Amino acid sequence: MSSMQTSLVQRVLGFVAGIAIALAMSLPAFAHHGWAWAEDGNSELSGVIVAAKLGNPHGELTLEADGAKWIVEVGQPWRNERAGLKDDMLTKGVKLTAIGHRHVDPKKRVFKAERIVIDGKTFDLYPDRD
Structure with a gap:
């Protein structure tokens, strides 16, 4: 060679x-x-937003729930917009319920939201998931 x-x-x-x-x-x-880190079963988590980082690759809310702080992963900007969820609805002090999946490790306070409920209105971020 x-x-x-x-x-x-x-x-x-x-x-x-x-x-x-x-x-x-x-x-x-x-x-x-992805979803591999999350439990299979659906859960609900209710609390108050204490911080928000929105944008790509997905938004993250810090939610205070039952005296603990959780990271709640919401959708990408286009997914939130498609669901009718606007950035100004995800600000400090907003009370919400996240419906989705907890982290498989119970020590980690991380939650992936499929749906967000604010003031009784549901925003379906992943309509293709049950």
């Missing part, structure tokens, strides 16, 4: 190794943004 061919092979292998490393590093983030 010529030195030019060896150099090309080394570059291709380096590129493939770089992609493999990037994919491996992204798996924890991918797993978090």
